[in-house]
Amino acid sequence: MCHYCGCREIPLIKEFIAEHEAVTNAAGDALRALDAGDLPRARALVTQMTAVLLAHWKGEEDGLFAVMEQDPEYAAYIAALVAEHRELAAFLAGADLADPADAAALRRAVEELHHHIAKEEDGLFPASLTALTGDDWDLSIKAWRAAHPDGDLRPAG
16 A cells, blocks of 8 residues: 555545455455355345445545546546446345355455555545645545545544
């Protein structure tokens, strides 16, 4: 993960990264539960992971992504990220962890999710520091809040 540009100190980016961490923690725990044969726990963790992802994606896509995709320099990059969101959402919606093929697919999906997160944290988030105006940040924050009605952005620092 990049720690050089300072984007991690922006409250909105800090929230996105916290959600990434929550999702990857739940995903790792779900895989360990599968390894231990604890299917109910694995299912519960995937459900938890999915709920966090759905709110996270809504906040990203309606805010930061919507603003940044207006710039042709970022449009294709963001379109690919959104396609990855849709692919994972479709898989999670239909996955049967009792099916060995779906359990194996979950392992691959978690690995792909780590790559996806790196594209955001090491590429898109640092780029947002120079690409967004104050109004763009306001719109992005508003979208995150709409996707997280019970949450609030953490202060910087």
